[in-house]
Amino acid sequence: MSTATPPVTPRAHVLVAVKELHVAKTRLSGVFDVADRTGLVLSMLRDTLSVVRDVDSVVGVTVVTPDPAVARLARSVGAHVYADPATPSAEVRTDGQGEHGLNAALAAAADHVRRSEQGVDVIALQADLPSLRSDEFGEALAAARIGGRSVVVDHHGTGTAALFSCDPSVPLDPRFGPGSAQRHLESGARPLHGHWPGLRTDVDTADDLDTARALGVGPATRAALDAATHIAASPGGNSSVTGAW
Ligand SMILES: Nc1nc2c(ncn2[C@@H]2O[C@H](COP(=O)(O)OP(=O)(O)OP(=O)(O)O)[C@@H](O)[C@H]2O)c(=O)[nH]1
Ligand SMILES: C=C(OP(=O)(O)O)C(=O)O
Structure with a gap:
């Protein structure tokens, strides 16, 4: 009888x-x-969740949100919801703590997941990755599994597309917010190197949207952009024709 521990x-x-x-x-x-902005946020979320759920070894997805419509969408595609008590909106915070609510909610959700699912790897992923591909996320996850805490820096080189903790003894310790790449690296997260343009392209501005469109966006985002009324041109971007993306 073999006494070898199964992998x-x-x-x-x-x-x-x-x-x-x-x-x-x-x-x-x-x-x-x-209305169009809200539709786009939900559509980018839908595409991001759909890709992540296709990745081998992803056993769960949790959407951390105070918003009921976001929670409904998450449940409708089989994701869990971790209720984040609404904090004063970032736009009205003047004390430099606009991201405190985000990081506290992610840390609490990560602890909750780790208590419920022993030994699971935990990843905080941006919600606005309409060009994400499952092979990119799979490769990044494999690289993260070398151990500890690691980070995929975004396409601007300043933000964080994804933060991984692939060691149950290492807390996720999220430090999202403007300039978060540097904070994650300075706090010991290992940078993951790979050609993952879709994973790195989080969409915050019209120029980001142009970058994502050039890569190709998922079906929900495509439909939201087709349905949207474009109310202004992107300064410096390709979207100079009002009404057309
Ligand atoms: N649950 C939760 N999510 C948050 C919170 N603050 C930000 N987020 C999310 O974290 C991600 C990055 O946030 P931001 O860049 O601040 O916000 P954004 O909506 O992407 O863009 P801006 O409004 O243009 O800053 C987005 O998916 C946000 O929706 C929070 O307090 N709680
Ligand atoms: C909050 C972050 O993202 P965004 O680029 O959406 O500001 C971040 O990169 O930490």
Whole structure:
């Protein structure tokens, strides 16, 4: 009789945070009206979740949100919801603590997942990755599994597309917010190197949207963009024709 320990199959749980829709994607407010902006946020979330769920070894996805419409969408595609008590909106915070609510909610959700699913890898992934491909996320996850805490820096080189904790003894310790790449690296997260343009392209501005469109966006985002009324041109971007993306 063999006494060899069977290999442990890696399992991952992905956390995706979305704030209250009425204050989401404010940097796109000069481009889309509130209804179209809300539609785009939900559509990018739908595409991001759909890709992540296709990745082998992803055993769970949790959307961290105070927003009921976001929670409904999450449940409708089989994701869990971790209720984040609404904090004062980032746009009205003047104390430099606008991201405190986000990081506290992600850390609490990560602890909750780790208590419920022993030994699972935990990843905080941006919600606005309409060009994400499952092979990119799978490769990044494999690289993260070398161990500890690691980070995929976004396409601007300043933000964080994804933060991984692939060691149950290492807390996720999220430090999202403007300039978060540097904070994650300075706090010991290992940078993951790979050609993952879709994973790195989080969409906050009209120029980001142009970058994502050039890569190709998922079907929900495509439909939202087709349906949207483009209210202003992207300064410096390709979207100079009002009404056409
Ligand atoms: N659950 C939760 N999610 C948050 C919170 N703050 C930000 N987020 C989400 O975290 C991600 C990055 O946030 P931001 O860049 O601040 O917001 P954004 O809506 O992407 O864009 P802007 O409004 O233009 O800053 C987005 O998916 C947000 O919806 C929060 O307090 N709670
Ligand atoms: C909050 C972040 O993202 P965004 O680029 O959406 O501001 C971040 O990169 O930490």
